[in-house]
Amino acid sequence: MNFVRHDDTYENAITSKESVKIIHYLIGMLMWPILGTTNFMLPTFIAYKNGEIHEVAILDSALGVGMALIGILLSKYLSYKWINIFLLTSVSIPLLWYCFEGTLIIKLLLMLLFGLSFGGARIIFRKIIVTAYASHTVKNVYSLGNALGLPILSICIYLGMLNLDFVWLPSFVLLIILLALLKTQHQKGTL
Template identity: 35%
Template structure:
């Protein structure tokens, strides 16, 4: 089998595993969040505590990734992390009536998810070696589109199945989905060394601050959004269905921008691409603030916000994957996740202090993220072509 055929098959496996994993993780996270909120009679403090504690594992992830990368590649790590999610999904069903049990389960679920995000980025970095940047950007757009479509369906899956199945039945469905992904990951062999090293393009000496700060903000934005949305839905007397719809359209926006990246060669005019993302962030903020509180208008606002946020994530992913080694990517992503924890604590504290306007922070943070990416150093970094020395980790 040729190297190109081997890489294409591995890309297909990566696409399947990352998509199905995100489908079931989206359903699991929404079910945990909603159950914790409703068990405490709409008291927002346990929800804020759950979301903040979710990011404590970020301090552990860099050490885990660094040590595991000495023995395993990104694909192998992904298989083991998804297998752990299988067990956690079952535990969530057993502890569904115990708030402390749900909080602890939520903590370990996020440890696996953060570890998976780093390992999947390592796997993606391994696969794109030797490709030109335009193809890397389009592959990143494709994985973003499918993954976010899965995250969009995940909350709807939870909203549809939770009222029908008992707590354990829903957990068994989630566990079966995670087990399937773990099995597919484990059954694949790693790419030959020649494929991994071909056309190696590695990092400059430093990661620009205007790129690293947006990497740090990714999880706080999601955390602020995950806190804001149930609060808004509950305050308006809506149900799990409305929560699932609003969560889903945010993911749909990220999927849509991924499709647009595939269709358009955004690398030719990166400045215009990032300016368009800023415009989307401003439009979505204005719509949420000024438009009436109807499900349709709020959904449209979150669709546009999802496009802005998803577009920023595609840009970040391409910039680091194209220039850094697999191990360096895993380390940088995990370090950014660790620094995200104190940032999230500050954001959640602000949201609790301005609970009626808790929605504002995720919208503003998306705008800030894209604004930082517009800085000259980040833009030039993403478009640079000269190979330089590898980063030691």
């Protein structure tokens, strides 16, 4: 029988720390704030615009459906070329939201597109770090990214509260930044 001491495995994990690219921490830092600002934005914006509570549920469901659909699609056709589509989509979302913020069906389609783009970015990022790093390093990237994302989330919520007409903007801007970072890294060939 071969017994492994806990101290030995802990020591090996400490000495085998991998170097993580800062860009991967930055991307990880944006994941939670994007979801957090969206979950804050939807009920706040709808209430501010005197909408009905069912509108929040419908828009949130469209976000979830978009994330589920892109998960199914990318499970069959995962390619880094999707980043270009997601980036173009994410740039158009705030422009269209601004123009059609009073039209529920347009907002519904935009939240579906938001879910597609955000869900796709999450899947592509997960593939990148899972193939680039060992599992203990992946856990570290996610946990540190989530922890460091809290100040970003706080700042975005604060900015949204300054002008409730634009409480939707931080979510969309964060998604654009996330996808721009993914695209930049892909173009450099460092993914």
